[in-house]
Amino acid sequence: MSDFDDLTERMRAFTRARDWEQFHDPKSLILALVGEVGELAELFQWLPADSAATLALEDPLRTRAAEELSDVLLYLVRLADVLEIDLPQAAVAKLASSEARFRPEHFHGTAPVKD
Ligand SMILES: [Mg+2]
Known part of the structure; x- marks a missing residue:
């Protein structure tokens, strides 16, 4: 089990033991x-x-x-769990996208300008 999976499981258990799942809708978790x-x-x-x-x-x-x-981090982990998003996998995909979009030969030492 990865460290991320362990955090997810522990946050799930922490929440369940206190009957706080009823409060952990996505909107409330985002605000937290x-x-x-x-x-x-x-x-x-x-x-x-x-x-x-x-x-x-x-x-x-x-x-x-x-x-x-x-x-x-803990609220982010909990939010990803509630939304059933594999956050490590999504983050790796997002980073790969950024690596392709902001190639070092074009952006080295240059802050990207928002289009
Ligand atoms: Mg705090």
């Missing part, structure tokens, strides 16, 4: 996911952009960022 992304963003909101990466290497920001990233 966005809320956790907001908590992550809040940690970095007023940090100077040029030093945020350095500050995130040390506590207390490192620990707090890990906690919020985990919240984001």
Whole structure:
């Protein structure tokens, strides 16, 4: 069993043990996911952009960022499970698409411009 499958199973068991499946419709899970992304963003909101990466290497920001990233991941895992999406497979397919779309010989050092 992969780490992703293990997380999916553990989140499913965590939810079932608390009878929270009734609350885990896609809309509610998406809002919870966005809320956790907001908590992550809040940690970095007023940090100077040029030093945020350095500050995130040390506590207390490192620990707090890990906690919020985990919240984001766990809701994402749960949402994919409820939607019956094989997220690792979908992510690999999406990355392959991006690799083909943004070929290094055309985009090296250049940010893609939205069409
Ligand atoms: Mg959180």
